[in-house]
Amino acid sequence: MKAIHIFIDVPIDFNFWRTVYSHGWCSLRPFSVDKENRMLNRLLHLENDSLAFCQITAHNNSQLKINIQSKFPVNGTMQKQIRAKISTMLRLDEDFAEFHRESRRYPRYRWISSMKVGRMLRAPSVFEDIIKMICTTNCSWSLTEIMTNNLIDEFGKSFENSKQTFPSAEALAGTTEQFLRKSIKTGYRSPFILEFATNVANGKLNIEQWRNSPLATEVLYKELLNIKGVGMYAAGNILKLLGRYDFLGLDSWVRGQYYNLYHNGRVVSDKTIERLYKPFGRWRGLFFWLEMTKHWFKKEIPF
């Protein structure tokens, strides 16, 4: 086993630990968190089919330190890929200056720029983000974890000590609906997952370019709704992981947070919620999510 470490520069408005804990993704494999050492772990699948296990920590205010383990010597090409994947996961290349400027205009949101938050952790691939989002629909978080674990255990590439990658579209496209239902426990989502993976694997859907797409957000939203198993909740939240924050992505959990925060637990319509955040324009989905999870920011380890 070869081991080296590299450093990656981060933007001045970046907060490593708050990005890790920006939502539940950090607790879904192949991500894992070493809470004691404030470390995010992730096994990466590189282009030459090699695997690299990365342990990411904040080195100081301006850098990340990445400990890399691989079966092969980690050459310059591999390092370049690792840097690119970590940058995309932690949104290092995304410009949040305008969002933070906007947050400073409102006293109730000034904490956002002072805590340097807003970046939401995402997977190295759009494919992984979408499959996981489908697995969050209409079920408890524990079932989402079961489905994700089963997908990785059955279709991921093995590294060592039970570490595995998230499966590729090709790997999932080669399975059957029956196997997904019986062994992966994806239930009625199974035909949706199979169809989506097949369309990605055969090139019918070029989802990986969506992170840098020139398409208008509304157009991307409709593209997402065309994927079976992706409805308004999933599409709104996938968009956030594509860098578009125009939709709230309402689900029963955030609705509950909103009812408690603004209406003493009384249920109100989705239109009422949307009306409150409309003035925040293209950043409304991010203001909404950060406000609903504000209590997380009072704890070093939120969950």
Add this chain to the structure above:
DNA sequence: GCGTCCAGGTCTACC
């Protein structure tokens, strides 16, 4: 131990 309900929704048929 067993039945019921519901959870970080979506699809389809029908009106």
Add this chain to the structure above:
DNA sequence: GGTAGACCTGGACGC
């Protein structure tokens, strides 16, 4: 365009 009903699963809850 709006809405009712079906859909997998696992865990919490009441009995």
